Amino acid sequence: MNQLDTLIHMANQIADNNSHYGTQEEAAARVASHLTKFWARSMKQQIIDYLHSDGSKLNPLAQIAIAQMQSSIRPEPADLCG
């Protein structure tokens, strides 16, 4: 599996394992919070880019969650660069 396929697979797997938490909205919030908490910045960016460019291999819950997670991603702190 290439890197993007791995990330898609991971996102779907996280969604599958949280799909029984309440309504779809509640479940999506859990998945989004999981991604926010555990994924590296570069991984988040790649999966967001994929959602916007195609997204077809992501299951519906993962799609909603990634869209939600997008808003919480923090910009790279300027004073770390260089």
Place this chain on the structure above:
Amino acid sequence: MLQHFDPTKDYGTPASLSETLVTLEIDGVEVTVPEGTSVMRAAALHDINIPKLCASDNLEAFGSCRLCAVQIDGRRGLPASCTTPAEAGMKVTTQNGKLAKLRRNIMELYISDHPLDCLTCPANGDCELQDMAGAVGLREVRYGFDGENHLDAEKDHSNPYFSFDASKCIVCSRCVRACEEVQGTFALTIEGRGFDSKVAAGQGGDFMDSDCVSCGACVQACPTSTLMEKSVIDAGQPEHSIVTTCAYCGVGCSFEAEMKGDQVIRMVPYKGGDANHGHSCVKGRFAFGYATHSDRIKHPMIRDSIDQPWREVSWEEAIAFAARRLKEVQAQYGRESIGGITSSRCTNEETYLVQKLVRAGFKNNNTDTCARVCHSPTGFGLKATLGESAGTQTFDSVMQSDVIIVIGANPTDAHPVFGSLMRKRLREGAELIVVDPRKIDLLKTPHLKDAQHLPLRPGTNVAMINALAHVIVTEGLEDKAFIADRCDDKAYQAWREFILDARHAPENVEAITGVPADKVRRAARTYATAPNGAIYYGLGVTEHSQGSSMVMGIANLALATGNIGREGVGVNPLRGQNNVQGSCDMGSFPHELPGYQHVSDDTARARFEQVWGVKLDDEPGLRIPNMFDSAIAGTFKALYVQGEDIAQSDPNTHHVESALKSLDCLIVQDIFLNETAKFAHVLLPGSSFLEKNGTFTNAERRINRVRKVMPALAGKEDWEVTQDLANALGYPMNYGHPSEIMDEIASLTPSFTGVSYDKLEELGSIQWPCNDQYPDGMPTMHVEDFPIGRGQFAITEYVASEERTNRRFPLLLTTGRILSQYNVGAQTRRTDNQVWHDEDVLEVHPSDAELRGIKDGDWLGISSRAGQTVLRARISERMLPGVVYTTFHHPGSGANVITTDSSDWATNCPEYKVTAVQVEKVSQPSEWQQNFRAFEKLQHQLLKGDAATLTDGNGAG
């Protein structure tokens, strides 16, 4: 009643735990002791030492030698003080003419059948028989050696670590009792009667042919030189000792390293050790020879590419080279293109320093640890449900359990000293429930009550735990008061509704797990109705695509039945390596600073930024598998690996090897040229646990001191190397001793604020949290509340693993460990432990074997979606048909060539425990193995700096 004893003294019989006290008089001294204390112990507690031979305070009194006879006013005869309980008002005399005469006569009889070669005996200076002869004033032996005697008895040298010289045996049976009571193996017996009685291993064969597991308890118990360490026979008695901690498994046994100069003569389990109370296993006691093995890397080495010979250089040059390469990579590929991996085998202080170097020096959060591949789901699952990423109990807590559930763990092999304690409790009558595809040895505990075994299909844990919970809830076996008092109601109601669904009923789950519903119902009832039910689990829980769900499912079960927050209950992860708990505590994970403080927590991060003097990244970094993927994708280019062998221990070897080959700079710090080092550009010599100061934290959160007993072979302790690298990179570190690192940890980690080396000296060990609220630490967690307030039930839907059998891969492979080897085996393979396990084999059920025409010892090709390898067959009925099993202690076996990328949904912990495979008879090693051998040969030549290999050798495949 809490009693403090001098751990170096033998009080003769075990302590009584009674709260009732009795007062008596011994030699005119008034003494007060707990009821049930023997007269011998009562005397010893007041420094009145009664002669003894067959008694020892880790064994129940036996009363065979009679040397400990005393006189008690108003009683007839001279009773044995070891078997006589102290009673209120007793008047005891331990020394008078009559007693002296009796004792001399007894000693005379012993000595008359004992070789008088004291001066040349290996136990000279450490022999209780000699001591007692002195103590009773034996001056002559009236009986010659002409009569019948045992002086020509045969010696048994079969065990690699100790020998048995029957001519010296006084038949005190301490060895037999140690094997039964301390170790729980029952390998020894006293054969024959009277003069003919003698100690026998198994059915009269030698030790190696018996059930003996070489724990050494009998050797330690033997008062003479009959059972004796070969290292002492060879090198003589040690002259000083230092207390330290075993570096093998998560039990964290304390040892006295008994030394002659800077040579370890023997390791003796320390009675004052709170995790092991003076017991050990074969690894900790005997397998320390690797530390001085000739394969040790003694000099720093560098090379430009992995097909170049290694060049021995000075420390300065190696560190400068490493720092330059790291900076170049970062300049070219960006801040996030480099990272580091900490080790569960290194100390807390070393682990802390590596993650600090990554976060503060590399300026990113690309730090991870080998716990990724073992207990990361424990961290995730327990934090989500109970609020703390750690087990809830002390080991001793098991002695209060009425029902013990063991899930996916094999304590007698992987956590042997705790396995022995568990067996002791099982012999006392506690009930055992094992949830495991394999019939583990615990099920064969001698004197076990009728145990329950739920042999489920690999990969169906969550279905099973849900079924158990379903029974508890539908049959009204919940602890409603506990739930109302301690648990979050909303989460509980949601979980209750989820678990009540009929799809979780054992009858409906049977088709998934393969375990009959009535067995599941019985197990659930047994656990839920027990006064104290405890759950212990291991990698058979975590190393699954639903590892985290299963950990939460276990916590659900404990919460639902109120089995949390007191002795005898709890949720207990059995950690694999010695410092898995510590490496997780120390902030090794990419999303958490030390003390499990999330990198996005602004307040926590600010404290670290202030003390570390740099700005920190607030987003998580890459985990090990993400590092590999990014390396292959070309965005991750340099890695610093301390004390880990990711090339051997991580799944899907082909993938790992191509990731490692994609790196521009791989820095490996290890005591040997491990599999990962074969892909490295910088090799920095590591130091073994004997060569450094620091602390390890065991599976019960116990922080134990590791003390330096010999100088570091290559001149530096591991933390010093990390410090040098940080300084070379321009991030200053100036610690003079690991205690200063611990002080910094304490200042930044809320659960460690009370920890210091001084406190560790004072208390011996500390179970965290240790802070203002709990100044001496906390043995049992969650007694009053949870760190997250209320216990959180979690919804754990069963999602089948993608690793499924089909026509091409019809069998399920699962992996595990054995007693004598440790993890990737780098240490134990370099000791005599090899005699027990010199190759990994594939265990196949007779019916699967018959179908394929496989016989014991045949070479088998094992193929999965990831790769192929070849192992020898062993026909075994320990697993169900359809399941095959192997260990992963030998690199050439390539067990991880066949394990796949499948991993836990929450943490990416690899699914080592489930791989769909096919097995067939073959006549030669697999292609990977052939390449492995060629590559290994080449790398060993390159280690010798043999440039000639460059022209004729290749094989780097």
